[in-house]
Amino acid sequence: MGDAEELIAGGGFGIPYTETDQPAPVSQTVQAVYEAVRDVFESAGVPIPRIGFEPGRWLVGTAGLNLYRVVVRKEVPIQEPPGKRTYLSVDGGMADNPRPQLYGARYTVLNASRLLDEHDAPFRVSGRHCETDTLAPEAMLPSATAEGDLLAFQCTGAYTQSMASNYNxxxxxxxxxxxxxxxxxxxxxxxxxxxxxxxxxxxxxxxx
Known part of the structure; x- marks a missing residue:
């Protein structure tokens, strides 16, 4: 520990993937990490190293979005709760963004073709792959969303293109x-x- 000149504390700075996400301010996270490192090194009686971070997602996450075109719109009967669910099948999926399938990532979705319309109707957005390829289990979009519309998945600037594959x-x-x-x-x-x-x-x- 005494020979450490620099300590990289990793990343983990959150970004607002959805409207309900409230990530901690970066300054708060940095301060908490610094105090934890300081306490450990001071208790050991050694100099505090230079502390570095990896803020990749925080820097580029909100700068990117994924655009998908609606290929099929259909209603499917469901039992619980009784009624129907409206599906939108798009021209992409888990090959270009595996995060929803890997660990349940959620996104704010906008209908880029109808931005001024009220986004108040629930849709399930599904991909084109042979797995249970759900990109958004309940995206609030204009009720008039139709085949040919463009859907914009927000905050995909990090861990999306880098995780893409040629699946299927x-x-x-x-x-x-x-x-x-x-x-x-x-x-x-x-x-x-x-x-x-x-x-x-x-x-x-x-x-x-």
């Missing part, structure tokens, strides 16, 4: 930067043929 043989989507009303392509969309670049020609099995 889907190419990864592009990444676009928007600044001052202009759009710049940062990462192009993968092509289907690129998914097979690493596959080798199958050799015949040796005959006995």
């Amino acid at each position: 043989r889907y190419p990864r989507p592009p990444l676009v930067c928007v600044e001052d009303g202009r759009a710049y392509l940062m990462v192009r969309r993968e092509r289907l043929d690129e998914l097979f670049l690493c596959e080798m020609e199958v050799l015949p099995c040796p005959q006995k």
Whole structure:
């Protein structure tokens, strides 16, 4: 402990994924970590090291969003509570954002095609993959949300593109930067043929 010049305390700074999220202020978290480290090092009688943090999500999380197009809207009868649930199936899912399936991540969802409409009707947004691919179990959207509308999942700037995969043989989507009303392509969309670049020609099995 006495030779430590720098201690990296990790990240964990929260961001408001939904309207009900109330992450602690960064200053509060930093102060709490500093005091805990200070107490340990002072009790050991050694100098307090320089303390570093990894605020990646806090820096870029709110800067990104995922856009999905509604492909199918349908109503499905449910038993509990009795009634119907309206599903929106979109053109993406757990391959481009596995967080909802991995650990129940929740997002604020807006209908980018009807931003001025009241978002007061519940929908279940489902992806296109063969698992139970639920992106949002209860997204509040305009009741007139229709096939072809664009849905914007907020705060996906961190741990989304970096976790994307080619599950179900889907190419990864592009990444676009928007600044001052202009759009710049940062990462192009993968092509289907690129998914097979690493596959080798199958050799015949040796005959006995």
